[in-house]
Amino acid sequence: MIDSPEKLAIAVLGVGHFGRFHALKVAAGARTRLLGVHDADPARAAAVAAELGVRADGAEALIAEADAVIVAAPTRAHYALARIALEAGKPVLVEKPIAATVAEAEVLVDLAAAQGVVLQVGHIERFSAAFRAVMQAPAGGRALSFEAVRAAPFRPRSLDVSVVLDLMIHDIDLVTALAGGPPETVDAVGCAVASGRPDFAVAHLGFPGGRRATITASRVSIAMERRLRVLGTEGELSVNFLERSLAVLRRGGAEPVATMPGSGLDRLSWTDHDSLEAEQAGFVAAVLGEAPPVVDGDAGLAALKVALAVEEAMERNRLIPAA
Structure with missing residues (x-):
C-alpha cells in the first residue's frame, strides 16, 4: 500500500x-x-x-x-x-x-x-454499467445455462493474439464470475479467416453440478453483436448490451406473462459510464x-487458463487442415 x-x-x-x-x-x-x-x-x-x-x-x-x-x-x-x-x-x-x-x-x-x-x-467489463446491472438484476432461479455472444466486424489490430485472447476472454471472465468458479471441461472450435490466428471461436464449458456455457466470439462478423442469456430454474435473464436492455423472466416478476401464471418480466436498463x-x-x-482490486492477479490467471484451454481445444478440433 x-x-x-x-x-x-x-x-x-x-x-x-x-x-x-x-x-x-x-x-x-x-x-x-x-x-x-x-x-x-x-x-x-x-x-x-x-x-x-x-x-x-x-x-x-x-x-x-x-x-x-x-x-x-x-x-x-x-x-x-x-x-x-x-x-x-x-x-x-x-x-x-x-x-x-x-x-x-x-x-x-x-x-x-x-x-x-x-x-x-x-x-474492463467488470467495471461497466452493464455488468453492474447484470449483477444487481433479480435472478431467474438457479442458473443452469449461460450463452454469451461477442461479435464485431474485422479491424486490423490486436492480431498478435487469437480472438479468444482478444475478445472471448472478456466473456470467459464474466461467465466464470456469474458461475462462481472455473469450468471443469472445455471444448471449442474456431478458425482463422482474415488473420494468421483464429478470428472466430465457439467454446463449450462444463461447470460443476452439470451447468453449461456456450461462448461465441468473432472479429470477422457482419455486424456488432453483444448478448448474454442465462437460463435458470424459474426462467431466464436476457441482456442486449448494444441496446442497453435487460429482462428477467421469473416467479413474481413485475410484468405479468399471460401464458405463465405466477411469473412475470422485470425490465431494466442502464446508463453507460466510462468503464x-x-x-x-x-x-x-x-x-x-x-x-x-476488483480483478486481481488470481482472477486474471483463472481467465487465462480457460482461454488457453479453449485455444488448445480448437487446435484438437481443427476443421480445416493447416496450409
Whole structure:
C-alpha cells in the first residue's frame, strides 16, 4: 500500500491504440498524474508524450520514478514489463490477458504476493454499467445455462493474439464470475479467416453440478453483436448490451406473462459510464489501500487458463487442415 500522495505518479508502458486511452485517462485523472510513457515504437511514444506534455523514456527509468505502472503493451510484452515493475515493488495494472502463458502469469501473481503490491488485470467489463446491472438484476432461479455472444466486424489490430485472447476472454471472465468458479471441461472450435490466428471461436464449458456455457466470439462478423442469456430454474435473464436492455423472466416478476401464471418480466436498463475511468479509479483505490482490486492477479490467471484451454481445444478440433 502507498501512503496517499497528492496524486499518484503513473507510468504507462505501451501507448498503441488502447494504451493511448490509458495515458489520456491518467493525465486527466483527479487522483493521478501521468509521469511519462514508453513504447516499443519510439516515434509513437514521442507523439503521445508530446500530445500530453510528458516525457517519453525507457521502461526501467519510468518504473524507477513511478508510484504505479500501467502495462498496455501487446500481450507478448506483458510479462517482461510487469515483472520489472513488480520486482521494483511497484503496483501494476496489466491489460488483459495477464500474460501470454500460464507459467508467466503464475510468476507475476507470485511476485506481487511476495512484494506485497497490487496486481490488477484489465478485464474492463467488470467495471461497466452493464455488468453492474447484470449483477444487481433479480435472478431467474438457479442458473443452469449461460450463452454469451461477442461479435464485431474485422479491424486490423490486436492480431498478435487469437480472438479468444482478444475478445472471448472478456466473456470467459464474466461467465466464470456469474458461475462462481472455473469450468471443469472445455471444448471449442474456431478458425482463422482474415488473420494468421483464429478470428472466430465457439467454446463449450462444463461447470460443476452439470451447468453449461456456450461462448461465441468473432472479429470477422457482419455486424456488432453483444448478448448474454442465462437460463435458470424459474426462467431466464436476457441482456442486449448494444441496446442497453435487460429482462428477467421469473416467479413474481413485475410484468405479468399471460401464458405463465405466477411469473412475470422485470425490465431494466442502464446508463453507460466510462468503464476505463472506473477501472483506473479501482486501481488507484487498491494502490492506496482503500479497497481490494476488483480483478486481481488470481482472477486474471483463472481467465487465462480457460482461454488457453479453449485455444488448445480448437487446435484438437481443427476443421480445416493447416496450409
